[in-house]
Amino acid sequence: MFHALVAVKQVPDTTNIRIDPETGNLIRQGVPTILNPYDAHALAAAVEWKERLGGRITVLSMGPMSAISSVRECIELGADRGIIASARQFSGADTLATSYVLAEMIKRIHEKDPISVLLFGKQAIDGDTAQVGPGVSIRLGFPLITYAVKIHEINLKEKTLVAERKSEQYNEVIQVPLPCGITCEKEIASIPYASLPNLVHSLKYEPEVWTAEQPIAFPPDQIGIKGSPTTVFKTTQPELHTAGEVINTADTGVAPAVKTAIEKIEAAGILDMPEGCA
Amino acid sequence: MIRRFWVFIEQVECTAHPVSWELIGVARRLADQVRDEATSAGDTVVVEAVVVGKDVKAVAEEGLQYGADHVYVVEGEVFAHYRNQAYARALVMVVQKYKPEVFFIGATTLGRxxxxxxxxxxxxxLTADCTRLEMGEVKEGAGKLLLATRPAFGGNVIATIVCRTHRPQMSSVRPRVFPMPEKVSKVKGDVSYEKIPIKEEEIGAKIVRLIQNEAGSAKIEYADVLVAGGRALGGPEGFNLLKDLADVLGGEVAATRPCVDAGWISVDHQVGQxxxxxxxxxxxxxGISGAIQHKVGMQDSDFILAINRDPHAPIFEVATLGIVGDLFEVIPALIQQVKDAREVQHA
Structure with missing residues (x-):
């Protein structure tokens, strides 16, 4: 039977992040958290294939308990089971420690309910590392297809999957044996509309909560900050650039503004502009 | 002890990705930063590279020309086209054998x-998408570590990451973040071959087919001129206008994420975080407002000309020159004036 596991992350909506000009700290208050957009598309792909093949979808999310709303959103979109990995000891994890916890949990899920496909978004919009999906797949020994734009075929009988990924030179169509790991671009599937029964179900759905002790007792030195080889040494503000001159076409008219622009580009020696251009 | 600064040379069909050479340049600069420390400890510092593929000797030699002291080559039929399992296995084995201190990989689709x-x-x-790399002390007298700096939270914060005890200290770096080094006048290094025992049967992934990206598939990282559009273009046809300007200037068309998300243009044109x-x-x-996620991807351009109707658009904060106005008037005027000038020149 088809069983997709989708690993999702709740992230601050980075398009709405503001910096406190006094302290230089992130203002998290009032910043909405959202289901990482790429993860939503990964889930959408799982939902599409569940419609074709039957089976079920499990969602796993590591984070604070507030991630419950993202897991509920996944239930609303068509996931069957939701698990939150949440414990104080998990916090401060870098990608290596994160992939360790997720891989151990997925191993446990896989033992009781074998997984056909492991899906991730290509990256989370807060860290943008794109490292957790590959890390988890490698730990589980699953073959990996990153930046997938399309799943062409899942053959449960032959235990194969064919997917397409976009690289710089090619679109590569790759066949891998199941179970496998896939990280998804947005093109992989469009987000479905939630059905009314799913919507009602999601409102009262209570995800399972897995901690650092239950159902897996994690060695404390391999999780959270202790299990992370990388640490943040310092944080700074992005450098401010000095704004250049601004011309308003309302004052000058369009043609003269453009003429000035071409003159300045030429004067900067940036371009091999046609001689006498300005 | 030999302190090794390593770079992965990315190649496809025996053509190296230029980010490989940019990283050799970075590795050389960082190696120089620990030279005194190493000399006083009786250590030597070397910049080395590793290339995996089929018939890639020429690529390895090119690595020497860009300043590598040595290039390790892993060759075989199983490495003919990139596959994660095969290449990862090869790199893990050579890293375990030579134990480099630092290892850089280009943050391309393949490299990531x-x-x-x-x-x-x-x-x-591993620290992804670094924008600054230095060797420096985190604790006095404890020896220099790789200080890997990158934007986080969509570019709102710049974080410096260290990897204190684990080796190698790994970072990925996007193309064009660091300058291309000059070729060395006289090649000093050499090439050696590593045998990696791996059979085709051990690799799960099979390439079913390769579809060459359509001609004109954007190579925006290496274009001298980019004409980029944002949401104010109003739709996919807006990019036709930008293409006309790009053609006149010999450049390429680029875009912000909202345009890509809306399906107006393909993702290979997208600039930003x-x-x-x-x-x-x-x-x-x-017509780009200038969200920080976009600015982190383009603010180091030599000359930024911003065109926006909103005089308060944040893009003007990074612009060398700003024009407040309607892009549908300004761009055609730009095209016309450049064309007119060329005709005068040719007359």
Whole structure:
């Protein structure tokens, strides 16, 4: 039977992040958290294939308990089971420690309910590392297809999957044996509309909560900050650039503004502009 | 002890990705930063590279020309086309054998796919998409570590990451973040071959077919001129206008994430935090408001010309020159004036 596991992350909506000009700290208050957009598309792909093949979808999310709303959103979109990995000891994890916890949990899920496909978004919009999906797949020994734009075929009988990924030179169509790991671009599937029964179900759905002790007792030195080889040494503000001159076409008219622009580009020696251009 | 600064040379069909050479330049600069420390400890410092593929000797030799002291070559039929499992296995084995201190991989589609797998297998730290790299002390007298700096939270914060005890200290770096080094006048290094025992049967992934990206598939990282559009274009046809200007100036068309998300243009044109980093000589930002996620991908361009109707658009904060006005008037005027000038010149 088809069983997709989708690993999702709740992230601050980075398009709405503001910096406190006094302290230089992130203002998290009032910043909405959202289901990482790429993860939503990964889930959408799982939902599409569940419609074709039957089976079920499990969602796993590591984070604070507030991630419950993202897991509920996944239930609303068509996931069957939701698990939150949440414990104080998990916090401060870098990608290596994160992939360790997720891989151990997925191993446990896989033992009781074998997984056909492991899906991730290509990256989370807060860290943008794109490292957790590959890390988890490698730990589980699953073959990996990153930046997938399309799943062409899942053959449960032959235990194969064919997917397409976009690289710089090619679109590569790759066949891998199941179970496998896939990280998804947005093109992989469009987000479905939630059905009314799913919507009602999601409102009262209570995800399972897995901690650092239950159902897996994690060695404390391999999780959270202790299990992370990388640490943040310092944080700074992005450098401010000095704004250049601004011309308003309302004052000058369009043609003269453009003429000035071409003159300045030429004067900067940036371009091999046609001689006498300005 | 030999302190090794390593670079992965990315190649496809025996053509190296230029980011490989940019990284050799970085590795050389960082190696120089620890030279005194190493000399006083009786250590030597070397810049080395590793290339995996089929018949890639010429690529390895090119690595020497860009300043590598040595290039390790892993060759075989199983490496003919990139596959994560095969390449990751090869890199893990050579890293375990030579134990480099620092290892850089280009943050391309291929490199990102590979770096995460290699770092996890080695159980070491990896910092993605670094924009600044230095060797420096975190604790006085404790020896220099790699200080890997990158934007986080969509570019709102710049974080410096260290990997204190695990080796190698790994970082991925986007193309065009660091300059291309000059070729050395006289090649000193040499090439050696590593045998990696791996059979085709051990690799799960099979390439079913390769579809060459359509001609004109955007190579925006290396264009001298980019004409980029934002949401104010109003739809996919807006990019036709930008293409006309790009053609006149000999450049390429780029875009912000909302345009890509809306399906107006393909993702290979996307500039910014989740797209590509560019630093062309001329960046024309048309109808782009200038969200920080976009600015981190283009603010190091030599000349930024911003065109926006809103005089308060944040894009003007990074622009060399701003024009407040309607892009549908300004861009055609730009095209016309450049064309007119060429006709005068040719007359």
């Amino acid at each position: 796919d590979l770096a995460g797998a290699v770092a996890t297998s080695l159980g070491t730290g 989740t797209g590509k980093t560019v630093r062309p000589k001329l960046y024309i930002a048309a």
